[in-house]
Amino acid sequence: MIERIDGLPTNIINGYKVRPGKPLPFGVSHVPNGLNFSAYTSAGTGCTLVLFSRGVLEPFAEIEFPKSYRIGDVFCMIVFDLDYEDLEYGYRIDGPFQPEAGHRFNKECILMDPYTKLVSGRDVWGEEPDWNAQIYHYRSRVSFDDFDWEDDSPLEFPPEDLLIYEAHVRGFTKSASAKVAHPGTYAGLAEKIPYLKRLGINAIELMPIFEFDEFENSRIHPETGEKLYNYWGYSTLGFFAPKAAYAATGRHGMQVDELKQLVKNLHSNGIEVILDVVFNHTAEGNENGPTLSFKGLDNKTYYMLTPEGYYFNFSGTGNTLNCNNPIVRSLVLDCLRYWASEYHIDGFRFDLASILGRDPLGYPLSNPPLLESLAFDPILSACKLIAEAWDAGGLYQVGSFPAFGRWSEWNGKYRDCLRKFLKGDAAQVGELAQRVQGSPDLYQSSGRTPATSINFITCHDGFTLADLTSFNEKHNSSNGEDNRDGGNDNHSWNCGAEGWTDNAGILALRQKQMMNAFALLLTSRGVPMFVMGDEFGRSQQGNNNAYCLDSSLSWVDWLQLKANHQLFDFVTSLIAFRKSHPCLRVNKFDTTITTIGLPSSSFHGTSAWSPDWSQESRQLAWMFCLDGIGTGNSDVDLVYVIANMAPSTSWFSCPELPNGLRWCVAFNTGDPAGPVLKHEATVDKHGLLVGERSVIIMTA
Amino acid sequence: MTLDLARSSLNGWQVVTITGQIDSKTVSLLRDFLAKEVKIDEPLALELSGVPFMSSAGLRTMLTLERQTKSHGVDLALLGLRSEIADTMKVTGFYQYFTNYESASSLPSKSEPST
Numbered sequence: 052m053i054e055r056i057d058g059l060p061t062n063i064i065n066g067y068k069v070r071p072g073k074p075l076p077f078g079v080s081h082v083p084n085g086l087n088f089s090a091y092t093s094a095g096t097g098c099t100l101v102l103f104s105r106g107v108l109e110p111f112a113e114i115e116f117p118k119s120y121r122i123g124d125v126f127c128m129i130v131f132d133l134d135y136e137d138l139e140y141g142y143r144i145d146g147p148f149q150p151e152a153g154h155r156f157n158k159e160c161i162l163m164d165p166y167t168k169l170v171s172g173r174d175v176w177g178e179e180p181d182w183n184a185q186i187y188h189y190r191s192r193v194s195f196d197d198f199d200w201e202d203d204s205p206l207e208f209p210p211e212d213l214l215i216y217e218a219h220v221r222g223f224t225k226s227a228s229a230k231v232a233h234p235g236t237y238a239g240l241a242e243k244i245p246y247l248k249r250l251g252i253n254a255i256e257l258m259p260i261f262e263f264d265e266f267e268n269s270r271i272h273p274e275t276g277e278k279l280y281n282y283w284g285y286s287t288l289g290f291f292a293p294k295a296a297y298a299a300t301g302r303h304g305m306q307v308d309e310l311k312q313l314v315k316n317l318h319s320n321g322i323e324v325i326l327d328v329v330f331n332h333t334a335e336g337n338e339n340g341p342t343l344s345f346k347g348l349d350n351k352t353y354y355m356l357t358p359e360g361y362y363f364n365f366s367g368t369g370n371t372l373n374c375n376n377p378i379v380r381s382l383v384l385d386c387l388r389y390w391a392s393e394y395h396i397d398g399f400r401f402d403l404a405s406i407l408g409r410d411p412l413g414y415p416l417s418n419p420p421l422l423e424s425l426a427f428d429p430i431l432s433a434c435k436l437i438a439e440a441w442d443a444g445g446l447y448q449v450g451s452f453p454a455f456g457r458w459s460e461w462n463g464k465y466r467d468c469l470r471k472f473l474k475g476d477a478a479q480v481g482e483l484a485q486r487v488q489g490s491p492d493l494y495q496s497s498g499r500t501p502a503t504s505i506n507f508i509t510c511h512d513g514f515t516l517a518d519l520t521s522f523n524e525k526h527n528s529s530n531g532e533d534n535r536d537g538g539n540d541n542h543s544w545n546c547g548a549e550g551w552t553d554n555a556g557i558l559a560l561r562q563k564q565m566m567n568a569f570a571l572l573l574t575s576r577g578v579p580m581f582v583m584g585d586e587f588g589r590s591q592q593g594n595n596n597a598y599c600l601d602s603s604l605s606w607v608d609w610l611q612l613k614a615n616h617q618l619f620d621f622v623t624s625l626i627a628f629r630k631s632h633p634c635l636r637v638n639k640f641d642t643t644i645t646t647i648g649l650p651s652s653s654f655h656g657t658s659a660w661s662p663d664w665s666q667e668s669r670q671l672a673w674m675f676c677l678d679g680i681g682t683g684n685s686d687v688d689l690v691y692v693i694a695n696m697a698p699s700t701s702w703f704s705c706p707e708l709p710n711g712l713r714w715c716v717a718f719n720t721g722d723p724a725g726p727v728l729k730h731e732a733t734v735d736k737h738g739l740l741v742g743e744r745s746v747i748i749m750t751a
Numbered sequence: 752m753t754l755d756l757a758r759s760s761l762n763g764w765q766v767v768t769i770t771g772q773i774d775s776k777t778v779s780l781l782r783d784f785l786a787k788e789v790k791i792d793e794p795l796a797l798e799l800s801g802v803p804f805m806s807s808a809g810l811r812t813m814l815t816l817e818r819q820t821k822s823h824g825v826d827l828a829l830l831g832l833r834s835e836i837a838d839t840m841k842v843t844g845f846y847q848y849f850t851n852y853e854s855a856s857s858l859p860s861k862s863e864p865s866t
Contacts, residue, residue, distance in 0.1 A: 134775050134776065135775070136774065136775030136806060136807060136808045137774075137775055137776070195807060195811060197811065198844070199814070199844070232838075233842065236842075237842070238842035241842070299838075299839075299842050300839050300842060300843060303806065303807070303839060304806075304807060305807055305839065305843050308807070308843035308844060308845075309842050309843050311844070312842065312843055312844035315844065
């Protein structure tokens with residue numbers, strides 16, 4: 052075999068064999084006999100590669116890039132004969148420290164490579180570093196991207212068929228009640244896959260798994276004095292690196308393989324993986340925050356800065372990533388391509404996505420290049436792109452997020468309307484009709500479809516479903532901010548007592564309200580999503596912002612599954628029902644008349660075909676109909692939902708059915724015998740009684 | 752960092768006994784030994800009870816070896832794998848590719864005709 056010439060060194064610097072490198076790809080990559088290091092800085096005047104042995108405080112070598120090793124704004128160098136498994140590296144960048152001009156170069160700082168695929172330094176959750184001795188906390192490492200995927204590939208389910216389950220990797224199995232071998236890890240989550248299959252969901256949305264520092268929070272618990280964490284992880288350090296401390300093998304640096312194995316296992320069990328990604332800001336904070344990577348590499352490129360050189364704060368966390376700068380745009384695109392191709396990720400949910408549509412001065416763009424690039428990227432073409440279509444700077448784009456025919460949205464309006472309707476607020480029925488259809492008022496005129504709407508009533512942010520029915524007010528004192536943090540517009544109702552109670556009537560009502568919520572969510576068109584543990588009534592004791600609580604308060608308590616098996620059975624039955632009724636998953640706004648003479652969607656009140664749209668109405672029924680399905684005894688699929696959120700029982704007549712069809716009740720949250728009917732009960736042709744604050748679901 | 756390596760034969764198997772940590776610093780010793788001392792088209796067993804740790808590089812060498820033996824249609828067995836390493840292999844997906852035995856005495860004989 053002929054040996055490549057570029058596998059041989061051309062220079063020796065400080066005793067290390069090197070040669071000029073290649074500018075692309077950025078980061079570190081394997082080349083014959085060595086590693087290629089490539090770092091971008093437009094205003095930096097010099098770059099030094101700093102090399103450490105794994106876990107050793109002091110570097111074993113520093114190699115300054117010769118001037119001739121710079122191509123454009125990229126320093127690139129191949130270093131030979133490094134033990135890349137034991138290697139940790141960083142950069143020192145020389146340049147001006149002129150904050151007013153946007154420059155914050157500091158050669159004293161050792162910087163993490165923004166393209167690093169592996170980060171060490173926080174390998175085991177909660178294991179404190181030596182804060183005084185450590186000169187380089189978050190260390191870039193070299194990964195092996197040679198995982199054997201066999202025949203795995205992303206599942207590419209049609210978006211309208213998704214049932215999304217939002218989960219926190221650590222919180223899902225950290226409790227001893229999870230009874231897994233590796234609590235709080237990717238491996239622990241993998242052990243719970245049989246549970247997820249039993250539940251019936253087909254997509255799991257993981258809260259941030261990009262490397263972050265759980266020690267970023269400086270607050271302490273006001274009662275226990277314990278250190279609070281950044282538990283949720285919405286503060287990215289390394290966009291290309293999986294959180295090491297979420298891996299049972301993180302201490303051995305094998306988080307890449309462990310996470311890939313989890314994805315592979317989920318796929319083989321018919322579950323897509325969606326990542327919650329945070330591109331709106333980084334962990335470096337504002338001018339008072341640390342210099343970890345971007346600030347020291349090219350502050351002016353990576354961050355939105357005021358004309359005076361301060362940080363714009365559209366994220367509410369101190370800084371804002373300059374997403375529509377071409378360099379940053381490339382970084383985001385490279386990052387997502389990497390996760391889609393190397394980790395087989397099926398989709399991404401973008402935290403505070405509206406920031407991604409702002410220009411470098413913060414003004415919303417009408418045609419944001421980053422969002423367009425993501426929408427039309429060939430590698431991401433089958434990935435789900437989901438926007439949290441607002442930001443902390445006041446931009447609210449639910450219904451108007453620049454979609455390019457690709458983006459769907461967390462529908463905050465669905466959440467608010469459903470919550471208000473469930474608690475019996477007036478003036479909700481008209482909007483509810485829009486929401487359960489997939490929000491045509493928001494999406495139809497722009498040619499978007501019901502699956503654009505990610506329907507949810509609860510998510511990680513805010514009350515769990517159990518707390519939504521148990522608390523009128525947030526109870527966040529444990530967060531160390533005197534209950535100031537967290538939203539106040541929860542639209543929650545405690546059903547008669549704040550928090551814990553032994554009042555059987557109140558407890559029964561809360562249980563019914565949780566079932567009502569699931570009944571409406573899982574019979575709405577659009578894509579349903581709920582947060583881990585809601586299916587058996589997980590509580591956070593009224594805390595609606597548990598971002599900092601790494602404790603039993605925020606971990607899933609699996610004993611609750613047994614305690615509230617009725618709710619779990621109800622949810623699994625409803626999910627199975629949704630899967631077997633395609634009329635609930637229609638992905639077009641359609642009011643045409645089907646072949647049996649009924650419209651695709653229609654609304655009703657206590658009298659069929661006569662919905663009460665008045666301000667005082669708290670009752671609505673709707674019928675979804677789909678023909679041409681060509682399965683079973685009938686060519687037609689019909690579902691009728693009656694939602695009576697009034698505090699009194701009412702008689703509802705039902706639409707007449709043709710062709711000898713008859714309505715049968717499948718679920719009744721107001722049935723004292725249980726909400727899931729073992730044998731579907733035929734409905735009297737004149738109608739039926741619907742209990743107060745109850746939902747009935749029928750099919751024909 | 753050293754790795755002790757020895758080859759023996761048992762019931763039609765080539766048995767390589769490895770003692771020491773297999774990581775990026777020692778893995779080349781193992782590779783060189785295998786290339787020199789082992790016939791890749793005959794059943795191979797690696798005695799690992801003396802291996803307290805196997806890094807990512809070590810696991811990858813094992814998997815490469817598995818692919819090589821598989822391509823020749825011969826068996827590769829791991830003997831005495833420590834539970835910590837087995838656990839790492841399970842959660843990272845390596846374990847499924849290997850046949851494990853407690854010790855060399857558990858190895859099925861390759862001298863006898865298969866039934």
